[in-house]
Amino acid sequence: GNSVTQMEGPVTLSEEAFLTINCTYTATGYPSLFWYVQYPGEGLQLLLKATKADDKGSNKGFEATYRKETTSFHLEKGSVQVSDSAVYFCALINPGTGYQKVTFGTGTKLQVIP
């Protein structure tokens, strides 16, 4: 079956530091990959996505590149802000006929301190 593995948190960084949150996956075929963000007290919201190998998703200064050879989709940001403090979820779906389950990772909490 499909699975997503994220690095354990929490990750604590100082403001303006470089961020990497690792995500690796196991799936058959050609999954589409996603990063979601959950701010305190809110639901998840899509941050970025990539639907095929070598695609780079980007949004709000965050980037992730779909690496099929290493089955990875690591999230990066060059300079984090306090407002980026949240929980980040990596996810995948294997597009196909009919309903396909979305597999979420367990989430990585990021805390950015001033």
Next chain:
Amino acid sequence: NAGVTQTPKFRVLKTGQSMTLLCAQDMNHEYMYWYRQDPGMGLRLIHYSVGEGTTAKGEVPDGYNVSRLKKQNFLLGLESAAPSQTSVYFCASSYSKEWRAGTQYFGPGTRLLVL
């Protein structure tokens, strides 16, 4: 557009009581989902629906029932609440076609405490 809305936002129940959580979406999405989120457990899918009048079990369906009588609404019922059902419940919706089903729109959540 309101997106995905959930009511109530917070509820306290006694063991054995029943309640219904309401989810509504105004994006004409085909798919709708109910998840629960517990500390250290990530998101777990309770039930889902691929269209009006259809429902299906997810990973953790026991103790819950659902209905989707209208395309825009997805109801989650607890017939006899148990302390193990204390959690934060999220509703989500999405389009159905291929990768678009992976782009899910989440509601703000319902915090449920069962005493």
